[in-house]
Amino acid sequence: MDFLTTFPDIGRQNLRDIKKSVDATFKDFSRSYGEGIEDFFYPLLKFLVFFEKLLINTPWPIIIAVLAGLAWLGSRNWKLVTGTIISFIIIGALGMWKDTMATLAIISVATLVCIAVGIPFGIWMAKSDRMQSIITPVLDIMQTIPSFVYLIPVVMLLGLGKVPGLLAVCVYALPPLVRLTNLGIRLVDREILEAADAFGANPRQKLFGVQIPLALPNIFAGINQTIMMALAMVVIASMIGVKGLGVPVLQAVQNQYLALGLMNGLAIVALAIIFDRVSQQYGKRLQKHREGGHHE
Amino acid sequence: MSNNEIKVEIKNLYKIFGRNPQKHLEKAQNGMGKSELMEKTAHVMGLCDVNIKIPARGIQVIMGLSGSGKSTLIRHINRLIEPTAGEIIVDGVDVLAMSQDELRDFRRKKASMVFQKFALLPHRTVIQNVAYGLDIQNVPEEEKHQRSMKWLERVGLGGFEDNYPSQLSGGMQQRVGLARALATDADILLMDEAFSALDPLIRTDMQDILLKLQEELHKTIIFITHDLDEALRIGDNIAILRDGSIVQQGTPQEIVLKPADDYVADFIKDINRSRVLQLGSITHDGKAESNIILERSTTIEDAIQSLRKANANDANVIHEGNSIGVVTLNDMLGAIERPDATNTGENAYS
Structure with missing residues (x-):
């Protein structure tokens, strides 16, 4: 009966050996390749640092003006522009300007990295069913595995700092963009693709002239999701040394500072809402002309 | 037809849909019918031993009810669908022997297509849609604009060039589709139920536009339809397709006067003779x-x-x-x- 009530596992000793050997192998790996990998990411680090400094050192009125301008370009909506200006003034007045700029920097760079990596993978996935069946489970893992689990090897390899934080953010924020790019391209009307074929379009002309433009609303929804998920990772990223609004939130959690947590938390929410609305409005405007509207 | 030059010749064309068409090809070639093939092998007979000689500079109508294989047939001519067996000769050249590059060139310059549901590019303006075929051929900007404006005006849509397709009615959208096909100056125009999605009055309008253009363009037009009145109105020659096989070919007069079998007779009984x-x-x-x-x-x-x-x-x-x-x-x-x-x-x- 003992056999049925306790699961017959492989035994403590064996288990310990397995874990030990995995850990040792990875340690060896990180010892011999860690530096190389660090070098590989060095340009990214430099760019991130540069961008963060740029945001922090630029006089705040210029930053607010630029952000308001971007909000206007994206949404063509005065309410949103006013909301953006007011939010940033309140953030600054409550002493969170520097942290907000740091967060803005990492979110922007993470989004750029995700776009640079995610869209090509999404396209690849749409082109080949085989790739889709390989990438889909990987995306599932990236989205569901607890962030702390993949933070361990990342930190072992690269130490604490901005780059591991950026990677952690990207791992979490990348999947929706890949998925939605894939979906958008697969949803392109078969008849329109057939027309492109019938006029002799080559694969490149089809991709850039038909598939990507028609998938753009979906790709944009993906970018929007990526930004939102990157913001959601701010606090976790702060645990491995990323500066920004996550740091005070973490402090607040550890010391039960209600007001501090609330203020910085709300600042993240404000950023999220602004990004979300502006990018959604922009996505909508992209589609406007093609969904009819003015019938003559 | 005043001359007998053959533009497109289709010989012994078979198309079988299914997991392993080659394996069951022989059965079809030995005369197994569509329903028997379906029952015994779970393969669908798309086309069965189709032979057509399409004369140059005329309108060849291919008619049949839905499921008869007519859309499949027209897609073989520019190889949007690969046949299971057979030959497709256009201007003496075997389309099936073409490499991918040759095929693309053929589609760009020799045969253009008009689609039932228009298949316009929603993100391009009307003029950009008309220019699509020229875009693909990298025609210089100036010439491209001139040529597409010319055809847009010929189909009566001058002034709409900066609209988007979704802002136009169905009839106007199909005129854009027609202008797009004409703009490449291809000799062969493949029209897949091009007017079927339009309401009757607009459809007659479009037929008039096509016939009027044809009077001076003399293209080889292959026109698919399920509408007999349309077939009789515009066709110089008509081929009637049933279950993937051709049951009768001839001029409208011949079809109406001497229907080959009950199926055709049934077809023509309600027309205005x-x-x-x-x-x-x-x-x-x-x-x-x-x-x-x-x-x-x-x-x-x-x-x-x-x-x-x-x-x-x-x-x-x-x-x-x-x-x-x-x-x-x-x-x-x-x-x-x-x-x-x-x-x-x-x-x-x-």
């Missing part, structure tokens, strides 16, 4: 009592009007200036009688 049939097909020897002279290609509908106006009972029929015989009102009535009208008993028109 007086509008299709021409005097030439019912003329017999003799001389008319009246002095009315009518051209051989006059439709019965028009001829009856002329006779009634002149209060006459018969007319002389001519062709290229020479008298070829006589036709009486009674002949005409006999010819336009429905073939299944039982009380006459006889096929007075045949």
